Amino acid sequence: MYTSKNSSSKNSPILEARNICKYYDMGDTRITAVKNASLSVYPGEFVAIVGKSGSGKSTLMHMIGLLDTPSEGEIVLNGHLTKNFKENQLANIRNSEIGFIFQAFNLLQRTTALDNVILPLTYSNVPKADWNKKAIDMLTMVGLGNRLYNRSNELSGGQKQRVAIARALINNPSIILADEPTGNLDSKTGTEIMELFLHLNTQGKTIVLVTHDDDLAEIAQRKVVLRDGEIINQ
Amino acid sequence: MRVSETLRTSIRSLGLNKVRSFLTMLGVVIGVFAVISLIALGRGMQNYISEQFDALGSNLLFVMPGRMDMTADPARNFARNKLEKKHVDMINTYASEYVENVAPHIEIGEKIRYKTKTFNAGVIGSSYVGKDMYNFDVKEGSFFTKTDETTKSRVVILGPEVVKKLFPNRSPIGETVKIGDDSYKVIGVFKEKGRAYDEQVIVPYTTLSDTFDIKNYGSISIKVRNAQDVDTATKQIRSALLRDLKPDDFSVMSQKDILSTINSILGILTSFLGAIAGISLLVGGIGIMNIMLVSVTERTREIGLRKALGATSKNIAFQFMIEAILLSIGGGIIGLLFGYLASFVARSFIRAEIPIWSIILALGFSMVVGVLFGTYPALKASRKDPIEALRYE
Numbered sequence A: 001m002y003t004s005k006n007s008s009s010k011n012s013p014i015l016e017a018r019n020i021c022k023y024y025d026m027g028d029t030r031i032t033a034v035k036n037a038s039l040s041v042y043p044g045e046f047v048a049i050v051g052k053s054g055s056g057k058s059t060l061m062h063m064i065g066l067l068d069t070p071s072e073g074e075i076v077l078n079g080h081l082t083k084n085f086k087e088n089q090l091a092n093i094r095n096s097e098i099g100f101i102f103q104a105f106n107l108l109q110r111t112t113a114l115d116n117v118i119l120p121l122t123y124s125n126v127p128k129a130d131w132n133k134k135a136i137d138m139l140t141m142v143g144l145g146n147r148l149y150n151r152s153n154e155l156s157g158g159q160k161q162r163v164a165i166a167r168a169l170i171n172n173p174s175i176i177l178a179d180e181p182t183g184n185l186d187s188k189t190g191t192e193i194m195e196l197f198l199h200l201n202t203q204g205k206t207i208v209l210v211t212h213d214d215d216l217a218e219i220a221q222r223k224v225v226l227r228d229g230e231i232i233n234q
Numbered sequence B: 001m002r003v004s005e006t007l008r009t010s011i012r013s014l015g016l017n018k019v020r021s022f023l024t025m026l027g028v029v030i031g032v033f034a035v036i037s038l039i040a041l042g043r044g045m046q047n048y049i050s051e052q053f054d055a056l057g058s059n060l061l062f063v064m065p066g067r068m069d070m071t072a073d074p075a076r077n078f079a080r081n082k083l084e085k086k087h088v089d090m091i092n093t094y095a096s097e098y099v100e101n102v103a104p105h106i107e108i109g110e111k112i113r114y115k116t117k118t119f120n121a122g123v124i125g126s127s128y129v130g131k132d133m134y135n136f137d138v139k140e141g142s143f144f145t146k147t148d149e150t151t152k153s154r155v156v157i158l159g160p161e162v163v164k165k166l167f168p169n170r171s172p173i174g175e176t177v178k179i180g181d182d183s184y185k186v187i188g189v190f191k192e193k194g195r196a197y198d199e200q201v202i203v204p205y206t207t208l209s210d211t212f213d214i215k216n217y218g219s220i221s222i223k224v225r226n227a228q229d230v231d232t233a234t235k236q237i238r239s240a241l242l243r244d245l246k247p248d249d250f251s252v253m254s255q256k257d258i259l260s261t262i263n264s265i266l267g268i269l270t271s272f273l274g275a276i277a278g279i280s281l282l283v284g285g286i287g288i289m290n291i292m293l294v295s296v297t298e299r300t301r302e303i304g305l306r307k308a309l310g311a312t313s314k315n316i317a318f319q320f321m322i323e324a325i326l327l328s329i330g331g332g333i334i335g336l337l338f339g340y341l342a343s344f345v346a347r348s349f350i351r352a353e354i355p356i357w358s359i360i361l362a363l364g365f366s367m368v369v370g371v372l373f374g375t376y377p378a379l380k381a382s383r384k385d386p387i388e389a390l391r392y393e
């Protein structure tokens, strides 16, 4: 069975993709979204995955986040092969080890910021008595201590993304996976969000950022460039 | 995920679409309401009939024309009515051992008129011994006598409801009322006994049979001397009548027999109507399934997100299942309340009653409807691929 997030030492990767491929068979034609990609993410790293639209960034991110299964190759998380994990094991790992952040925020509609942040806790083993305090602390940390009870439709884009970041962090995951987190924001708000990511990284969070914007990628320590599904540079 | 948390989530989701949730519940509300109020009314009818029989004296036997076991067409029983004067004499002659009194019974519906006022009453033709047999209490005036019976005199005893209508605030004794085209002298008023009785008037059967040219008796009532002899008396009366009639021409029934026959007819009727009402519950269930399927499609992204954040397929299925069950149980409870209210209102006319088993049945059935029709949408939701769900727009 899968063991805790603390089992990885500083110099073994949290996450390792070994020659993963993703195909989509559409009748006679086969679309290759990701081709033979290998990638390791070490604790505390800030990695940017860049590439043009359609180059396979999201597909790659979904696979390393255990949301999608590779057609070929292996994903290794904290030294464990994930290939034979059952659906509910994968769900548990996504819940406790991985924090997803999406371009479209994906908050629950007409639900308070607090309840949105609590959502991952409802699928965890954290005692219910701790939920509110944890979520309030996390929202305060991302700068929304004064917006706890506002519903998602009452928040600005930047605030929504902060709620989403708090939600991703709430279970203290090993790794944060963010797919175009500033894609729906103006540049000023986008910059603020990026500063928040940098801040989180200095606090020791491991972050993988997916973006098509080369300038944003400059913030990261390491850039992985994708073209037509292949990693051409890392 | 905890059950309480799933419940909270489901209630919140339903609350986001209040009108839709309510309309979806309405199908089940109507179904449960129909089932409950029909059962309550059926019960009320049974209670009503039992009361009518309780109001009669005990030790009574009834000879009815035709067979009374529901195997024959009831209309035919009336058409072949062969009960007449000689059968009353036969009972008096051959079964006198246990029999105290015998009274023929004729009943017609006719207008009673006094000056400009009319009342649609049941006109009963009975014997002078009927007063003791049926425990009629005359509160004013007197019952008719043997002489009235033999001379076919035009006298009538009115039920209290008839008096209220025709003679408000005054005594009718000595007045003349018209039944059909003939005038009758009012000689008595009954004490209140029960709605059906209070709207009747009674005249000597000889008079009624003569005036309206009725040869056959609707039934013959017999008072048995002792309650423990009812069974023996029944046998004796039957064999007395078999001297003239065929077994299919008549039946001898005790109050208990009649009551259980009526109750079983009402029981069948009630369950039949209840079953029809149950079908509307099924229709309500289909409505729930329909809306749940719409909801699953609308919330595709939410499902994808929940899976990304750690929900298992089971969690998702459970959440949608609970929503469907909440809709059906909620509808069931509201329908039950309305049914209860309806039976409460009906109680001023009839002693309607909601048996506990019908409450359990209605709620159990609506729960089953929720599970039945919630399963498919819940499975559909749980099987959504998180990636496709997140890409859904």
Ligand SMILES: Nc1ncnc2c1ncn2[C@@H]1O[C@H](COP(=O)(O)OP(=O)(O)OP(=O)(O)O)[C@@H](O)[C@H]1O
Binding pocket: A024, A031, A032, A033, A051, A052, A053, A054, A055, A056, A057, A058, A059, A060, A212
């Ligand atoms: N379900 C699918 N069926 C068929 N092809 C798909 C499917 N999902 C993705 N693809 C294809 O895979 C390729 C990679 O898609 P992906 O979404 O990973 O690109 P991306 O780099 O994230 O692009 P963007 O920057 O626009 O988000 C695209 O060509 C896309 O059309």
Ligand SMILES: [Mg+2]
Binding pocket: A057, A058, A059, A179
């Ligand atoms: Mg993408």
